[in-house]
Amino acid sequence: MKVLVTVKEVAQPEDDFEIAGNQIQEKFLEYDLNEWDDYAVEEAVQLKEENDEVDEVVGVTIGPERSEETIRMALAKGVDRAVRVWDDPMEGGENLDAHSKAEVLAAVVEEEDPDLVFTGVQADDSSLGATGVALADLLGWQWAAVVNQFDYDLDSEVANLHRELEGGVEEVTEVEAPAVFTIQTGINEPRYASLRGIRQAQSKEIAVKNLDDVGVDASAVESRVTLQEMYEPESESDTEYIEGGAAEQAAGVAEVLRDKGVAE
Amino acid sequence: MTVLAVAEHRQGELRDVSLEAVTAGRQLADDTGGDLHVAVISGDVDAFAETLAADAVDTVHKVDYGDEFNHDVYTQAVEQLYESVGASKLLIPNTVNGLDYAPAVTGRLDIPLVTDVVDFDANGQLTATREMYGGKVETELDVEGSEFAVTIRPTEWEPAEAGGGADVVDADVEIDESQIGSTVTGFEAAATGDVDLSESEFIVSIGRGIDEEDNLDLIEDLADTLGADLGASRPLVDNEWLPKNRQVGQSGKVVTPDVYIAIGISGAVQHVAGMKGADTIIAINTDPSAPIFDIADIGVVGDLFDVVPELIEEFEG
Ligand SMILES: Cc1cc2nc3c(=O)[nH]c(=O)nc-3n(C[C@H](O)[C@H](O)[C@H](O)COP(=O)(O)OP(=O)(O)OC[C@H]3O[C@@H](n4cnc5c(N)ncnc54)[C@H](O)[C@@H]3O)c2cc1C
Numbered sequence: 001m002k003v004l005v006t007v008k009e010v011a012q013p014e015d016d017f018e019i020a021g022n023q024i025q026e027k028f029l030e031y032d033l034n035e036w037d038d039y040a041v042e043e044a045v046q047l048k049e050e051n052d053e054v055d056e057v058v059g060v061t062i063g064p065e066r067s068e069e070t071i072r073m074a075l076a077k078g079v080d081r082a083v084r085v086w087d088d089p090m091e092g093g094e095n096l097d098a099h100s101k102a103e104v105l106a107a108v109v110e111e112e113d114p115d116l117v118f119t120g121v122q123a124d125d126s127s128l129g130a131t132g133v134a135l136a137d138l139l140g141w142q143w144a145a146v147v148n149q150f151d152y153d154l155d156s157e158v159a160n161l162h163r164e165l166e167g168g169v170e171e172v173t174e175v176e177a178p179a180v181f182t183i184q185t186g187i188n189e190p191r192y193a194s195l196r197g198i199r200q201a202q203s204k205e206i207a208v209k210n211l212d213d214v215g216v217d218a219s220a221v222e223s224r225v226t227l228q229e230m231y232e233p234e235s236e237s238d239t240e241y242i243e244g245g246a247a248e249q250a251a252g253v254a255e256v257l258r259d260k261g262v263a264e
Numbered sequence: 265m266t267v268l269a270v271a272e273h274r275q276g277e278l279r280d281v282s283l284e285a286v287t288a289g290r291q292l293a294d295d296t297g298g299d300l301h302v303a304v305i306s307g308d309v310d311a312f313a314e315t316l317a318a319d320a321v322d323t324v325h326k327v328d329y330g331d332e333f334n335h336d337v338y339t340q341a342v343e344q345l346y347e348s349v350g351a352s353k354l355l356i357p358n359t360v361n362g363l364d365y366a367p368a369v370t371g372r373l374d375i376p377l378v379t380d381v382v383d384f385d386a387n388g389q390l391t392a393t394r395e396m397y398g399g400k401v402e403t404e405l406d407v408e409g410s411e412f413a414v415t416i417r418p419t420e421w422e423p424a425e426a427g428g429g430a431d432v433v434d435a436d437v438e439i440d441e442s443q444i445g446s447t448v449t450g451f452e453a454a455a456t457g458d459v460d461l462s463e464s465e466f467i468v469s470i471g472r473g474i475d476e477e478d479n480l481d482l483i484e485d486l487a488d489t490l491g492a493d494l495g496a497s498r499p500l501v502d503n504e505w506l507p508k509n510r511q512v513g514q515s516g517k518v519v520t521p522d523v524y525i526a527i528g529i530s531g532a533v534q535h536v537a538g539m540k541g542a543d544t545i546i547a548i549n550t551d552p553s554a555p556i557f558d559i560a561d562i563g564v565v566g567d568l569f570d571v572v573p574e575l576i577e578e579f580e581g
Contacts, residue, residue, distance in 0.1 A: 137368035186502035250574030
């Protein structure tokens with residue numbers, strides 16, 4: 001049995017950043033493994049560790065060469081090998097069309113032929129929250145979004161899981177494999193990469209493929225959604241800032257609290 | 265240009281976002297000069313339809329199949345209704361369940377999807393407004409073509425007035441049971457624990473800015489000194505540093521205290537969903553561009569490890 005996990009390298013702006021055109025300037029961005037994918041990787045690796053029948057965990061990413069550093073993190077945490085898809089038509093800003101991204105991932109899934117796919121609920125940068133389910137439906141597979149408890153029965157090929165709904169309510173659901181699960185934070189405790197894991201990751205394979213290699217037409221990665229403008233949102237409140245050093249700021253807060261009558 | 269909006273319900277209750285979807289749907293229909301159709305699928309569709317038959321709506325379609333949300337049922341029903349009413353725009357709540365079928369149904373209809381939309385302008389081509397980078401920036405996205413779907417962020421549109429003169433009809437929809445591959449077997453509520461933050465009048469809430477579990481003592485100290493209840497953002501609960509009943513936000517508690525002090529919390533939408541109803545919001549954060557300052561009444565740009573000890577001192581006297 002094989003498990004596939006999608007991983008994305010996400011950009012986070014530093015505290016002070018500047019926008020040029022419709023992008024945050026590159027020098028203000030820091031890159032990391034998407035938080036949700038960290039949990040998806042852990043879920044996949046645990047499934048393998050707990051079941052001899054699981055032979056392999058394969059990571060898949062869409063991203064430029066820079067993202068290999070992040071992919072190695074996933075390899076260091078127990079993913080066996082990775083596939084990275086990238087091509088010229090994909091340069092020039094993130095594709096914000098989830099279906100188009102799913103198209104590329106689906107091609108890799110078809111080639112790898114896994115039994116289960118884990119993705120994160122969303123990516124921390126674009127927060128579309130749609131790619132995993134779009135992928136499942138494109139494959140004609142089952143799925144579950146926002147999974148925060150997961151148990152897979154290898155004999156019946158049914159996943160017993162919880163979906164985390166709003167307001168502290170969880171839905172208990174059974175899903176037939178093959179299926180895609182979008183994994184929510186908190187479902188497990190993602191491990192830190194051990195030194196040994198990091199060393200091993202250096203010799204693990206990252207297969208680099210272009211659109212031709214995976215059999216996707218360039219027109220499929222043309223986004224129907226284009227980013228026109230990016231700006232810092234206007235404040236919805238008239239925030240009153242308390243200036244000064246820490247002591248003055250604390251005194252200012254104390255005054256507000258006394259004023260509101262919640263503390264003396 | 266017909267708009268199809270989809271309502272949402274859970275455990276016998278229509279969720280608030282349904283009437284917000286009516287308002288947003290009306291706006292979209294007005295922008296594009298068309299009718300607004302609303303779909304209500306599964307559960308007590310008769311009662312739900314009565315509420316949804318607002319004056320802003322032209323027709324409510326009932327799909328009487330099953331009790332609770334099932335993504336296969338929703339995907340099939342919405343796909344068929346979209347075709348049969350001749351819709352060219354689809355509007356779905358941006359909720360955990362909305363995101364469990366919107367990507368599938370738009371895939372089948374082959375129309376583009378923009379999620380978590382906070383505003384749009386559909387006079388001509390669609391321009392949708394949504395956030396990126398955890399709310400640090402807002403973006404305007406142009407969507408190609410005249411057919412599209414959006415999922416709308418809850419509480420961004422006013423709810424439409426319930427009930428009214430809209431037509432209510434039984435939808436002509438065939439659900440293929442062999443295409444249902446998931447079964448909802450029940451619901452579980454998170455443990456309530458020792459305090460119910462939804463009752464609290466004063467909350468000191470801590471986020472990932474605390475950095476390490478050992479540092480939590482400082483915040484517990486502050487809460488004790490002030491006589492406030494302790495709340496937290498999700499990562500602290502995910503890490504099991506604090507129990508689930510302390511989590512404020514979309515998947516935790518919705519709180520409405522007189523005062524909410526957010527310390528080392530960035531202000532992600534799912535957190536804000538749980539605390540924006542507080543009377544006075546005080547934010548302490550090192551990052552002047554943290555989105556929490558967009559909703560705070562009182563802002564302190566500073567390091568919690570400097571400010572909090574001073575604040576404790578103020579009240580220990
Ligand atoms: C389906 C779904 C449901 C979710 N439900 C919830 C929910 O119910 N509740 C919730 O909270 N989140 C929820 N989230 C997660 C949410 O998206 C954010 O990831 C989370 O709220 C971030 O928590 P944070 O603000 O503590 O951390 P971060 O975003 O990492 O922010 C930490 C902040 O601390 C500041 N900081 C760092 N050091 C210091 C210092 N020394 N002094 C002062 N400030 C400092 C930083 O500037 C930063 O702004 C949900 C997400 C999804 C997808």
